[in-house]
Amino acid sequence: MGTLKLENIRKSFGSVDVLKGIDLDVKDGELVVFVGPSGCGKSTLLRVIAGLEDATSGEVLIDDEAAGHIPPAKRGIAMVFQTYALYPHLTVRDNMGLGLKQAGTPAAEIVSRVAKASAMLSLDDYLARRPAELSGGQRQRVAIGRALVREPKLFLFDEPLSNLDAALRVNTRLEIAKLHRDLNATMIYVTHDQVEAMTLADKIVVLNNGRIEQIGAPMELYNSPANLFVAGFIGSPKMNFVDAERLGHDGVKTIGVRPEHITVDPKSGTWSGTVMHAEHLGADTNLYLDSKEAGLVTIRLFGEYKVEPGAVLYATPDPAKTYHFDAAGKVMA
Numbered sequence: 028m029g030t031l032k033l034e035n036i037r038k039s040f041g042s043v044d045v046l047k048g049i050d051l052d053v054k055d056g057e058l059v060v061f062v063g064p065s066g067c068g069k070s071t072l073l074r075v076i077a078g079l080e081d082a083t084s085g086e087v088l089i090d091d092e093a094a095g096h097i098p099p100a101k102r103g104i105a106m107v108f109q110t111y112a113l114y115p116h117l118t119v120r121d122n123m124g125l126g127l128k129q130a131g132t133p134a135a136e137i138v139s140r141v142a143k144a145s146a147m148l149s150l151d152d153y154l155a156r157r158p159a160e161l162s163g164g165q166r167q168r169v170a171i172g173r174a175l176v177r178e179p180k181l182f183l184f185d186e187p188l189s190n191l192d193a194a195l196r197v198n199t200r201l202e203i204a205k206l207h208r209d210l211n212a213t214m215i216y217v218t219h220d221q222v223e224a225m226t227l228a229d230k231i232v233v234l235n236n237g238r239i240e241q242i243g244a245p246m247e248l249y250n251s252p253a254n255l256f257v258a259g260f261i262g263s264p265k266m267n268f269v270d271a272e273r274l275g276h277d278g279v280k281t282i283g284v285r286p287e288h289i290t291v292d293p294k295s296g297t298w299s300g301t302v303m304h305a306e307h308l309g310a311d312t313n314l315y316l317d318s319k320e321a322g323l324v325t326i327r328l329f330g331e332y333k334v335e336p337g338a339v340l341y342a343t344p345d346p347a348k349t350y351h352f353d354a355a356g357k358v359m360a
């Protein structure tokens with residue numbers, strides 16, 4: 028079992044309020060991703076859950092038990108950091124088993140748990156090596172292995188992929204997804220990367236400035252963002268926002284439309300403009316159109332779209348996929 032409940036968690040450092048009342052329920056076996064811009068309080072929230080930081084007020088419940096008085100080592104939590112924090116003088120095998128050894132686990136049990144974790148993470152060939160003899164991705168797998176052998180109720184990941192290059196990041200992301208499926212373990216994962224959040228999460232918690240903006244499954248957040256912040260944060264390239272007054276919409280403050288929900292035509296359409304720039308990504312083309320009606324608009328087209336800067340094009344947003352926001356930034360029905 029590994030459930031987590033947060034009740035009105037607040038955390039201040041001196042006069043700075045970093046967490047401003049966080050409520051959350053994590054079910055057994057769920058992979059929940061905390062995502063948000065730098066400084067929004069993701070790591071602080073993770074550290075409060077781990078017990079590395081005391082909440083100023085509020086309650087952390089692990090398996091329905093208040094954890095406030097339980098020291099970090101006794102919470103049944105294992106944490107994986109972006110800096111792998113491996114001991115350089117120990118082998119992979121000893122790095123993985125050290126926590127168990129310190130906890131007084133019998134040697135035979137350590138051997139069997141390290142063997143199991145090593146097999147899951149394809150580390151068998153590296154067990155006798157020291158961290159300096161491993162690649163970044165392998166080191167991160169050892170750090171994950173060290174968490175696995177403890178068989179925790181809850182895994183906490185703090186930006187575990189941010190030190191890896193792009194290709195390794197994708198591989199390691201797949202490994203974490205597979206691990207989650209195989210173990211059916213409860214995992215909390217912090218990242219500022221919305222692609223990681225979308226691809227890994229059962230449930231995404233979008234944080235901004237110490238508060239939760241929205242909680243939902245990845246596609247729920249993509250299809251039904253609650254407000255401007257979530258609409259702008261989830262999805263890449265970012266949703267276009269146009270001042271509604273400019274488009275003559277009464278009672279609406281902002282109109283939002285995603286780049287992938289706009290079509291273009293050389294002859295006719297809703298908005299007309301000149302192409303500022305075209306980015307050819309291979310599978311897609313991103314067009315930046317400076318339009319008379321809506322200002323600068325990003326358009327994402329499937330495949331290669333041949334066009335020169337300065338060309339005149341017409342853009343038409345899909346009305347069924349257009350969002351209306353009120354003056355407070357909330358989405359309107």
Ligand SMILES: Nc1ncnc2c1ncn2[C@@H]1O[C@H](COP(=O)(O)OP(=O)(O)OP(=O)(O)O)[C@@H](O)[C@H]1O
Nearest residue numbers: 040043045063064065066067068069070071072219
């Ligand atoms: N020990 C501390 N003392 C004072 N302020 C702190 C402390 N730890 C964090 N903060 C502040 O709290 C805010 C949230 O920090 P936190 O590390 O949780 O953000 P984050 O969302 O994880 O950001 P990042 O993505 O950049 O890691 C920041 O403004 C930070 O400066």
